[in-house]
Amino acid sequence: MKRFLSRNLRRVATAAVVASAATLAFTGTASAATGAATGSGNEVYGSANWTWTLSGMKSINMAVRDTKCDGNPVYVHFEADLGMGTIGQTPYRWNQSGCGTTTTWSNLWYSSGTKLSRVRVVVCVDDAGWDTCYRSGWQYNPEA
The missing domain is CATH 1.20.5 (Single alpha-helices involved in coiled-coils or other helix-helix interfaces)
Incomplete structure (x- = not known):
């Protein structure tokens, strides 16, 4: 038996x-895993979508919109959790075209140089003193 x-x-x-x-x-x-996130406040709206890699992202599309007529430029970037309490920042992408305008970028890439566990989109207003920033929730990398 x-x-x-x-x-x-x-x-x-x-x-x-x-x-x-x-x-x-x-x-x-x-198919490769994709990610997307948005960040927004009263003065700014930003979004991004991408394809994950083990150590970063590729095929990144980003946009930032100035939603307030205050004369302050806006920008968008990622914060990347590099582990051990280290948060890295990608280069800022600026929109200095004024109220109601949107600036976009496509086919960007980011490599952290190590396994990347999560990122979030950050959108900011370049105002007096510390810039006013808004963050998306953390987006987790299924490739890591």
Whole structure:
């Protein structure tokens, strides 16, 4: 009886492996994970979408809109959790065109140089003193 169960379990396991391989052969490889986030306040709105990599992001599209007629430029960037309490920042992308305008960028990339666990979008107003900034929630990298 024990040999009978063992043989049947091997057959089931073999069938499952063959079925999985056939499914991959017909459907191709899994598509890359994507991310998206927005940040906004009374004076600014920003968004980004991207494709994750183990150490960063590629095919990044970003936009920032100046939503208040106050003469202050706005900008967007990412904060990246680099681990061990270190938060890195990507370069700022500026919109200095004024009230109601949107500036966009496409096909950007970012590599942290290490495994990247999460990022968030930050949008800011370049006002007097400390800039006023708004952050999205953390977006987690399924590739890491």
